[in-house]
Amino acid sequence: VDGKMKAAASTQRLKPLVVLATAFLCLTLARSEEPKQHSTDGDRKKLDYCVVGAGPSGLQMAYFLKKAGRDYRVFEKSNTTGYFFSVYPKHRKLISINKVHTGQQNPEFNLRHDWNSLLSDDPSLLFKHFSRDYFPHADTMVKYLDEYRRKLDLHVQFNSEVRNIRRLPKETPTGHRFQFEDQHGDIYLCKYMIIANGMSKPNEPYFEGHEMTVGYEDVSTDVADFEAKTVLILGRGNSAFETANHVAGVANYVHLLASSPPRFAWSTHYVGDLRAVNNELLDHYQLKSLDGLLEANLNILRLVRTQSGRMALQLRNDSSFNYVPPDDQYDVVVRCLGFVYDDAMFSPCTKPERNPKRNGKFPLIKRDYESANVPDIYFIGSTAHSLDFRETAGGFIHGFRYTARALHRLLEWKNHGVPWPSERRPLAQLVDAIVTRINEASGIYQMHHYLGDVIILDRSKLEFEYLQEFPL
Known part of the structure; x- marks a missing residue:
């Protein structure tokens, strides 16, 4: 704790220096960015x-x-x-x-x-x-x-x-x-x-042993590279499960590690969450076929090299969490932590x-x-x-x-000065216009709550003006 307090105090002392250095750099760049006398169009x-x-x-x-x-x-x-x-x-x-x-x-x-x-x-x-x-x-x-x-x-x-x-x-x-x-x-x-x-x-958060992992951006797509290997995948999104599904048929087994359970798109209705087309590994897990899901935050763990040359998860020395990492040793550890x-x-x-x-x-x-x-x-x-x-x-x-x-x-x-596209119609057609958009419109269907149609009533002329997909 004392070490952390000293580090925090040191960081606070450095902040004014960083601000001054940035200001000096900006001033220097501003002068260099002014048009030169010899410049031409x-x-x-x-x-x-x-x-x-x-x-x-x-x-x-x-x-x-x-x-x-x-x-x-x-x-x-x-x-x-x-x-x-x-x-x-x-x-x-x-x-x-x-x-x-x-x-x-x-x-x-x-x-x-x-x-x-x-x-x-x-x-x-x-x-x-x-x-x-x-x-x-x-x-x-x-x-x-x-x-x-x-x-x-x-x-x-x-x-x-x-x-x-x-x-x-x-x-x-x-x-x-x-x-x-x-x-x-x-x-x-x-x-x-x-x-x-x-x-x-690629999102690459630092943790002890980070240098021993391979990122999703560099992972091999040749299943032969995972033949009879024990694989740990960091992440619980579509890229993690996509990778797990690809190698599960030839690996000894696959573990996925994340800080919380997967979020399923069919449940959350968010298309970026885990999609059914990628979640095959969950069958393996629930039907006791060796593959599994682990829950722990990377902040409390470190990845170490064992005497056998393989890799294992351990609690960090300064961690106070009551968590027991698995005893498994892994041949390959893949980061699938998004972008x-x-x-x-x-x-x-x-x-x-x-x-x-x-x-x-x-x-x-x-x-x-x-x-x-x-x-x-x-x-x-x-x-x-x-x-x-x-x-x-x-x-x-x-x-x-x-x-x-x-x-x-x-x-x-x-x-x-170009106005937002709009259509003026008789007020008697207002309900038809709204119902048509409810039944057919694609923009407000996909971007509900963020794009919306705007209706401006002109009672003096018994007309309305219809603007589509305006940011809300």
Whole structure:
């Protein structure tokens, strides 16, 4: 305890030094970011909207920007759209449903049960034309996203890693507020930054023995590597169970360790929780087939190397918890602890704050998807899921395709004076309009409580104005 108090006091003494160092760095960067006397327009490439990431949310926003005739570009550090899906899930089965038939011909209703398609005016770009599988292969998603980009002629600049995003000390005469570079040293100026790079950084909490584990991002998909091995998997989500199911048939047995029991999607109604398609290992566990689930917090444990060269769990020396780790020794320990938002692309002085909830997993944003501390930086896709985490589908394609559209409409009004799309109709048709939306609408169906229809009554003219999918 005394040691911990000394460490805490030392940390408190260091805090003013850290603040001073950061302030000095920001001042230095601010001076360096001022336009140089020898710079010309050719030195810097100017854009109104810079979208970071050519995954589904970035492409969805690109579609709306292009349709509105805006000056934009999508920057993608890899050589393909949807790079995340070329790697994940590791065992290649998506858990986003692809319901080809619903018994209905209404395209808006059918989108309620199509979790993979992006929005567009082209019906040939519905995902059902690319796969008939209920749970599609991840490679199909990569092909779909590339075809979406190609057919709609979206402006994506590949092999361009955005680095050192910083807000300029003062706006340029042309209204540009941000500057960044790519890995080639090319400089870009942007009025608005839209971050769509997803939750792609593996979550790697430190614990004793961490270096002996292998992450989900690096785990082998060759079952031969797990033949007659005893496996411990850290985590209790879809990636953990997906990995466990893959190796259970050849391993001695598999244990999953987490701080609490699995949350089942069929019970919580949250699509990010453990899905039935991945929970096969629970059968093994409940039917006494060696595989099992363990409950303990990693904070109280350490992973040690035994004399046999294998690994085992032990209580940390400073732990006061009354917990007895299993006696099992493991050949392989795999971390499947999810992903977090990666903010490495930002300058220290323009770094968006992290949401203190969810252990800083998400950036801190306002209801209009704008960074809480850096104006004119917006987040879309899974990075904006903090607003509706565990409540609606904002972290998944069938949710954020609508929040991307909502953000675009907000930007159209804020930056260009374009009003929110609406329809005026006689007041006598109000009930019909509401019932139709209740029965057919997909956006408010997926993003309930966060997007809603707004009705403005004009009693003097006996009319109403109907606005769809407005952020609540």
